[in-house]
Amino acid sequence: MVHALTLLAALSAAGASVTASPLGPPKPPKQFVSGNDVNPFVGRKLFANPKWATKLEATYNSFNSKGDRTNANIVRKVQKTGTFVWVTSRSGLSEIDDAIRAARTEQQRTGQKQVVGLVLYNLPDRDCSAGESAGELSSKNDGLRIYKEEFVKPYARKLKDAKDLTFAVVLEPDSLGNAVTNMGVEFCKQAVPVYREGIAFAIKELQLENVGLYIDAAHGGWLGWADNLPLAAKEFATVLSLANANKAPNARNATIRGFSTNVSNYNPYLVTNETRPAYTEWSPSYDESHYASSLSPYLTELGLPAHFIIDQGRVALPGAREEWGEWCNVEPAGFGHTPTADQGVLKNENVDAIVWVKPGGESDGQCGLAGAPRAGAWFGGYVEMLVKNADASVKA
Template sequence: MLPSVALLSLLAAAPFSVVAHPTKDVNPFLGKNYYANSHYASELEETKAAFLKKNDTLNAARVTTVQRTGTFVWVSSVAGLSGIDTAIAEARQELRRTRKQQIVQLVLYDLPDRDCSAGDSAGEFSSADGGLEKYKTEFVDKFAKAVSSAPDLSFAVVLEPDSLGNVITNQAIEFCASASPIYEEGIAYAISKLQFPNVSLYIDAAHGGWLGWADNLPLAAAEFSKVLKLAQTFKKGATIRGFATDVSNFNPYIANPRANYTEWSPSYDEQHYALSLAPYLRNASVPHHFIIDVGRSGLQNSREEWGDWCNVKAGYGERPTTETGTEIVDSLVWVKPAGESDGACGPEIDGEGAPGAGLWWDKYAQQTVQLANPPLAPTYL
């Protein structure tokens, strides 16, 4: 049952009221403002200044639009946990200002032995040094405590990008094989600790070019079911809302036309990936709602191979919305902050190479603004 008008008025007037707990079938994004990440907005000031230096006021105004668009906050270290407190404080300010419910979008990303296949985004914990227990007590528990302090807000949390994709497909890599049980237990523990009525959990499900092949779909569903059952051993009844796809990748939501390298895949775009994976999840009694990262999906077919993942030439995609045209897709979202590098790899821009993973690359941010599809509307005020 949706909250009454009277309850919504109470929430707006008193931002420390508890968000009404929706039924399982209610889209948690529906009717809410998507919190705009202030840290990302501050990074984009350099981008705006670069356009203004070239007297490009149109693209500078488009940057302002991006700064006001809801994007995820990546919490990827113990030190980064303070970002949750900042997001909560700012979302509460918006709640008071707009009298509209807010959804804060977070990425939980600090597993031991992180990024086992590539290593570009390795984290602070190692399983060789008690990393799993540190992850639980120093990171997940504190993450959960921070989120639990804001029952007046809604949260969407993406759990550990790429991790289970590596478990499913990269067992031939020794480091991934040894990391797999660590990943499974860590994610299961995080699920169990984040069972709050105002928190919607989405396990990262890689993307259509990774797990969407016909042979991989049943393997993916089986792995996700395994992790959810493990979470239920930590906390009875633990559950998730669904899955996040295309996080930090470049696949279109709806391909037009489909890329040649997708020829033999049923998951040639992210809409078809969700529709292809959902029946396997349903058969395994796993929740099957999706959010899809389209933050860098505006420029279709810009790469030669589906496996190209590093700083691919890109533009912002569709704006975050619940109007997805697909019942099982809760929202199109912007998870990856375009402009933050994937690593010191990928094509150069104007002779300049990319910096290390997570570092700001302003030329890339400028490119993403210019190549946005649909084009970004300018904001001059």
Template sequence: MGKWLAVLLATASFAACSGDNGDNGGEGGAAAGTGAGTPTSSGVGAGTPTSSGVGAGTPTSSGVGAGTPTSSGVGAGTPTGATTTAATGGNCAGVDISTADGNPFVGAQLFVDPGYVAKVQSSIDKTTDTALVEKMKKVQQISTAFWLDRIEAVGQLSAHLDKALELQNATCSPVTSVIVVYDLPNRDCFAEASNGELRVEEGGVQRYREEFIAPIKAILAAHPNQRIVAIIEPDSLPNLATNLGKKDCTPETEKAYREEVAHAISELNMPHVYQYIDAAHSGWLGWPDNQTKGAQIFSDVIKAAGNPAGVRGFATNVANYTQLSYSTESYDQQSNPCYGEFDYVDAMASALAGVGLGDKHFIIDTSRNGRGNIRADWGYWCNNIGAGMGERPKANPGGATRLDAFYWVKPPGDSDGVGQEGQPRYDLFCGYENADTRAPQAGQWFHEYFVECVKNANPPL
């Protein structure tokens, strides 16, 4: 395998709040607490393109969004006794991909997306500071999610998983790949920068099922002997808790979100696929009212899907900047009792337990939350100046209830949205104070921003 194996081997190894009610949380935006006045933006999108270089943009439940980027099994998300057959040229007769406790991040290498490695290399090629180059090279060894933000991007998924399997067979140890499923009809209904390709009124539901979910299902079913984590539809269900009746969050959108997320988690329910539904972040559903609404929506959708065993839990802070914990920030907390993602995970776990989902686990996106005090308002989500990479991907990090892992869902360096007024898909939040207005379209590589995220990394690279 030569040169490719050298790249493959550069993977990262894993060895309740209380307070006033809030209204209008919004994706990435702070919900105003009762009596707190006008809520800050309810969210918006920004993109996270597939780190594989396909696609443009990928939202995140943290207020981001713009796209980028099988026979369903019946078992739990914990495969038992599954093994892989060595690919041609592999060193192993089989690799046991089972997990002891159902956590897909434990005892596995996390696959490093070659597309993201190439993006980082493009920045290395522009950098003359040798110390900075060495830090960038470290980033090339960190796993990021592969975003499926449009139908076209699905065509690259099989090859991506093939490379992960090649690594697994070469190293004789489990390899976990992380994908983001993100192409709902009327996607990211409260954003401008992250609207998707499918519209409900233009046959988007049928296309989502037949052209997006069905081929993803087939590809995942064709890779049964490797661990796959699927993060389901950032910036979707949380919008139903806080933004109905605003912008594109219509009754038709609500129906599509509920039914198609249920369809997706049912169709992708396989023993080797571990699903985490997007659950916003502390600055969106952190208020008790919002937690309660969100938990009930999650419960309704999971029940509508038939309670698929493969739904391991929820992903928080996707593409957002909220720190894990802190006592204060430079902006008004607006009576939100959850100051960080640890607080929020604990609170949401309690809310979920109240609707019969007390067994669910969590992952937190730590790709850009290393630095605090970078926003004048909690709702600012677009290419925030001063952001830094946060904790590296890690299994069972502790700090909150049933926390499976820290993970870099949003590939640092992918733009959240274009920063120049008058450009297509321009969102006002990408021109507000604290936003880097040099930014290209959501999901496109933003070299200058990547450089700053590397410099500001905390812990340092």
């Protein structure tokens, strides 16, 4: 999954600032907010995927062979940290079954309720603006029907049959970000109607009591500019409206819990105004917490829920990037703050949780660094860097 940023018109707002609220009262009803409006991360532990932990054994052995016990011990802590499981193809649907089995085992062993993080990522014409993570389906080859019938429907059935677990599902990273800023790319222009219909269908299918849905909202460096904030909210409302089209007169609205940000990117959760990077000048969304706060009033105005989960699986170190558009295997970077729903850490009531959506060590693509493997492949040297530069919360 990649973040090719074509910030069309976004940077034209130099000197613009976002107001505290885009419009005054009265507020519309929360038409797309779930009646069961509960943060799924409170009182639960984000499921730690044993498959990812197994991949990290090589990292542990590498540090251990060098006599580096400090970083070897950090690896052991990272292996127990919750991450999301990516489901990116029809054959990959078995990843859900494996995660359910492992989460049930852990829940029974520890007595700690688990929230299983999943990414639903297989739209036709996926990754229209870059191509590093292009998927298996094409809209020209019946891809939308296949997506609905052979991917989304079985995906939903598996979650419905696991009522003893809670799931947090991130829907289609980057797709609607492209709808907001990349309509000048012909492939994106053709793909966006498919994206909208596909995500709307997934929302309808996943209206389950044990599932919290989070539409991907890109990140602050992409959609967080003052000009883009209202456009992003409008795009999300368009998809939710489509999910509710043609429903029975008395049927309950299809709803979501909120939005995911910074998925597979490197932005920090919170920085001080004095330490913000120069490339964030004029942006109200210079870190992901501020992005959540900047976007929230526009969401609320359209009846959308202003709840966020923010990926901190990897965070760029200060000075690592010269611009937000650097998204691929950024160096240097480290594991970010450990997943938490503690408001004492979050300090933002719009944020449900800091999470690790991108499993650190999986390459962003054959870009960014010489010798980087294809997207999703294991990048051993890179994960060692993430360990060395890990946030203090990981090392504690």
